[in-house]
Amino acid sequence: MVSDPRFDVVVIGGGHNGTTIAAYLAKCGLSTCVLEARPECGGGQENTEVSPGFRIDPHATYLYGGAAPGFEQLELWKYGMRMVYYQSMAGIATLDGQVANMGSRWRPDIGEESMRKNSPQDLEGPNRIFDQLGEAGTKELLRALFWTPPHPAGTEVEPRDLPWWQVFRKHMPNLWFDELVDMSYLDFLDTFVHWEPLKALNAMAAWYCGAHPAWDGMLLQSLGGILLFTYASGAPRGGMHTYAHAIIRCALAHGARMVTNAPVDEIIVRDGRAVGVRLAEDAAFPGKTVWADKAVISAIDVQHTMLGLIGRGHLDPSFIQRISDISLKGGSLFVMSVVCRELPRYHGRDEAFPEEVYPSCVVAPADSLEWVKRQTRDAYSYRRAPELRPEHLTMMICTHDPYDSTRCPDGYHVLSPIYLEMPPPIYDASGEHQVNQQKEEITSAALALLRQLAPNMTDGNIVEVFVNTPEDSEFRNTGMVGGNWYGIRQSDDQWFGNRPIPELGRYRTPVDGLYLCNQTSHPGGLCLMAVPYNLMHVLIEDGVAEPGGWWYPAPYYVPPGGSPIRAGE
């Protein structure tokens, strides 16, 4: 018999956060082992070649993490990190015939031209915030929002002194007023945006970049999500899985062990301390027990970690109830991928979207903000798939191949992903399998609507269609609870030190030596390398990791017992 393998750190789950923390810790010189249930690491950073030569994006699709310290600290460039920057990131099409190309940060002229034509009064709206912040200011704001560990419990701060508000105040003194901290992005859109399709675009973008525009107190998180999208305005060469490869290869180069087909059944707890994990019987690993001398890091969602791997036997009833009640609403997606011969020509018009500046992400039908709200109500209030009428079916229709030839063969295009928001399956009023029973119905309605918007999307143009519902996403990727791409709701109740619940807000758990490193902790999803970066601060506090000179902490990091940082004071 082979003796049980033993490492300093065992990481459960080889998705984005698990592989990234492994890279960080391996670079600190710790022996690190990642155990991944699926045959491939990367989690939501995935591109699947469903049909030979055609690659789709079932989950993550754009690079939001451009401002991450991880790119420098882990030197991902050495491991093949390459980007493709897009001339146009966003477009709008409405059912009543309006089409607008919003360009990207690399081509601001395109968006300005569209605004001049469609809504000159919006030339100075929120779309200018990026310009006003500038690249450095945007990076600082984004790092304050996402790459800052939550303050230690008991740290007293005024809302206006939260890191992101401090940075915003510093850079945008003219736009600052105290009420902002309680506002939702919708309030903001109502105040500052005039053209209805532009409101719909911004609302959709906020929703799909993290925080739904209706959620109070999340104004800057909604806007921050959009700024993450704008900041990079592009995607890794080949797709998000290439970025995963760079992280994985960095971890390997520093000696980490990455094992696939190794599902974990249990976190072994002795005297209140996590000392290792027990693998499933069919795991592909020499020993079924893997010991961890320094830490076990769970890079799967908080509910599976606590209720599944730790087990109720180690937890008190009040804690169990609150873990069960964590809200999963917010990001459950019905994802379609369409292989076609021609890109959609909205209303048969080519002039707005010529191929060299084709908008990578088109929001359509973007006729009205009310339409977006209807879909939200369907998903979260009525808890059903959206009604299959255009006024409930605003979609995000994405494509990458106009800018990245590796995605599909010449002569074809791939629209992937096309997103529609759904309730998480377990909240569906008709049962958790309902969405899969409606799969064909929803797909045909969405394609029919697409054809209404773009008459060239005929059966002859469409070669193949692939769909993953929230239920499919959950079984493909067990950590994606509810098929929610950021795991749990990203609202004020579950943000910063409240994410996923206050006791777990700083990545530590009631079990010593067990840490959380999944998107169900602050700051959520989007493959930002942010959860691992933030967790590193805590692991350094606890003496688990001792990074070298390459490490730098977040400027707004507050150590235990420390005072909150106030810029300029």
Add this chain to the structure above:
Amino acid sequence: MRTEYGAHPTEHILDEFPERTRFDVVVIGGGPNGLISGAYLARAGLSVAVVERRQEIGGGLSTEETLFPGHYTNPHAFYHMMTEYLPILSDFDLAAHGLYFVRPNAQAAAVFSDSTSLVLCNHIEDSKDAIAKISEADARALGRVMRTWRKVVEEIIAPGTYLPSLPPIDMVEALERTPLGREVLRLTEMSPLEIVSEVFTDDRVRATMLYLACMWGLDPTESGLGFMVPLMIDRAMSKAQCYGGSHKLAGALSREIHRSGGIVLDNAEVTQILVDNGQVRGVACFDGRVIESSVVLSSLAPPLTFGRLVAPDEVPAEMQEAAAYWEWDKWSFATLSVVTDEAPHYRCDDPWVDDALMVLVGLDDTEDVLSHFREVAAGAMGDRLVGHATVETRYDPTLSRVPGHHVSFLQLHAPYDIEGGWDSREEEITAQLLALWRERCKNLDEANIVMRSLETPVDIERRLASMVRGSIKHGDYNPLQMGAFRPHDSCVAGRSPIQGLYLCGASSYPGGLVIGGPGYIAAGSVVEDMGARKWWEAPRFVRRYEERYLS
């Protein structure tokens, strides 16, 4: 020791892989052989970059979610035939990366139209038990012949796989030394049909053996490669599935490359091999990136390496010839994959058939097999089709993420050029394959099939551009393209006539099918030529062969 590279990353909003870098060695193609070369050379202390066109490495070692969402298949190498011999498995601790092979006893079954069947097993006595139902004489013949053929493989063919080729005259001289060697020489001059006819009497047994001998590319009636019959039949009873999918072998090799300081660069199709005055200088990629190196290993076939990547005026005459006369595989494959609620259940006299790693359908006699190969070679999917089916999730349940679902396929030889073109005939050929499968299989009705997908020879080429015309072996197995002639007799041990350019792919000796020889042999030549540390030694079975036949 890690060699630093690329002092100046490309900057934009984040640092990227540099526009220009320098490595000791560049390997073109991250298939099995490219990765094997890369892993040996990286551990030898050389800085290695493996450059791959696709996003996923592995080439034929691919595991893809072709039945989306949640069901994976191995569209190319779905089993591994040399796991007892592959030097990488003893030279590297790949199990540490979670790499395991499962080699079931029930290996290859055939189901006949009269419901008789046979199951060939890894345990020879079990195979004999199955054949005895049909022919007592053939059961005994199998036992007798396999005692010789297994020795042929272990003593001669497997070792020869991991050593450079010898010129034909030297090869004959070496083999003349022992009775076993002389038997190999005798078999070489026979065709597969002659060999199976000589050994077996019952036509069902002959047909089964003939199919197994020829299914990966031997012409059943051509002599000159008869030594491969013992290999293919022995290996047909020694197949192993890679647990978690064939791609895991690629992943494990890539992990070794990175642990040793090398890198794999994906989404980076090489568009040019830079050669200057007969000396390799590096490669250029489609996005303009240049990787400088005085050693380049190409895993691509001569028409690609010399016909496309090296500038014409730098291609020596003999390589122009190799590129111009290269013959791609004589046939490709069409594969119908299905997801079912119930695993396929065969209509026959032995329930063990359902457990076999592979089940042959559509054949009753040698004429079925001969006409099948004849028609395919002539460019048609004929009326008398023969194929092989596998329940991929039987021994690797990880391939389905959906509890209770089974993933299976039926694979047939298929011409690349088909009348009307593949795109227009997909539905018809899907129906044809399903009909063939259902003749032998009880429960493949529509109610049981959840999802299906057909991969054609055109799809093979589209997924893996190095498999031109769907050539899974990068080039035909015929006497003029095998042994010392693969890819050309001027290329010995992976060395090409261009200084610093090595050939390490399936189009080089000894060939394809993930036997790992070309990559291993080329790595040996590179360390020798560069004076690097040869940290590995030949496996024992290779050393024994060298002592007995080459000393």
